Amino acid sequence: MQSIKGKTAIITGASKGIGLAVAQKFAQEGANLMLIARSEATLKDLSVKLERENDVKVIYAKADLTNSKDIESAFEIFSKNFNTLDILVNNAGRGIFNYIHNGSPAEWREVIDLNLTGLIHLTNLSVKLMIPQKNGHIVNISSVAGRVGIPGWSVYCATKWGVVGFSESIRKELLKYNIRVSVIEPGVVTTEWGENMPHEWITQRSQMKALKPEDIAEAVYYVVTQPANVSVSELLIRPTEQER
Numbered sequence: 001m002q003s004i005k006g007k008t009a010i011i012t013g014a015s016k017g018i019g020l021a022v023a024q025k026f027a028q029e030g031a032n033l034m035l036i037a038r039s040e041a042t043l044k045d046l047s048v049k050l051e052r053e054n055d056v057k058v059i060y061a062k063a064d065l066t067n068s069k070d071i072e073s074a075f076e077i078f079s080k081n082f083n084t085l086d087i088l089v090n091n092a093g094r095g096i097f098n099y100i101h102n103g104s105p106a107e108w109r110e111v112i113d114l115n116l117t118g119l120i121h122l123t124n125l126s127v128k129l130m131i132p133q134k135n136g137h138i139v140n141i142s143s144v145a146g147r148v149g150i151p152g153w154s155v156y157c158a159t160k161w162g163v164v165g166f167s168e169s170i171r172k173e174l175l176k177y178n179i180r181v182s183v184i185e186p187g188v189v190t191t192e193w194g195e196n197m198p199h200e201w202i203t204q205r206s207q208m209k210a211l212k213p214e215d216i217a218e219a220v221y222y223v224v225t226q227p228a229n230v231s232v233s234e235l236l237i238r239p240t241e242q243e244r
Ligand SMILES: NC(=O)c1ccc[n+]([C@@H]2O[C@H](COP(=O)([O-])OP(=O)(O)OC[C@H]3O[C@@H](n4cnc5c(N)ncnc54)[C@H](OP(=O)(O)O)[C@@H]3O)[C@@H](O)[C@H]2O)c1
Pocket: 012, 013, 014, 015, 016, 017, 018, 019, 036, 037, 038, 039, 040, 063, 064, 065, 066, 091, 092, 093, 094, 095, 114, 141, 142, 143, 144, 185, 186, 187, 188, 189, 190, 191, 192, 193, 194
């Protein structure tokens, strides 16, 4: 196992859910962090709390990751504060339930711009730092929905399948620079994720012993602490009772 103590990580979607759990785990293990999300007040409070409770530096940037200018500004803040970037956790993501005969271009764009274009853009900026370092790790949070098709979640599935294809391609591009790429594919996790959900989905989720955000944080920690010669390319994690 490699320690992440003293390493530097960017975590997107760190204001709640899985991203928050990853931020807490990484800070406890001694990593210095940059947190990104839209909820500035939450990020500010969280940064103060993580610095107070752990011997680490935590900065944050308010950014809408569907907006390329916000992504560039956030990365500038990162570069002014840190010289190296060891780990990028591309976690921010949304899903909007709708059948394909409904929906609208604006709705599809919201999901695609965040889950795919934003993730690609932040990866592009990050690898420009990682390549000269000859070191780095990109962890992309996809989903079970990146492995199967699910009625009502077609656009979400398209983005998560896209994340898998993107990750596997850049893994091949970047291995010569000693940069690892991992995809984590959670099943149902108890968070606020999922908009427009049909009632039966909400009931199903609440009745199931779903995963906790901390379970996924442990998985992210597992992949980034493997020895240098071990690259965990893909990790699919479901609640024991989840069939899909
Ligand atoms: N929960 C599940 O069952 C599940 C299963 C499989 C995969 N996943 C994936 O896991 C990841 C995290 O989901 P979660 O369950 O933790 O969801 P969540 O609780 O809804 O958290 C989503 C995070 O993304 C941020 N975010 C949303 N829109 C954003 C935007 N436009 N710009 C910047 N940040 C944005 C949110 O912060 P702000 O609102 O402050 O911006 C929040 O921190 C997502 O990629 C999701 O697709 C979740």
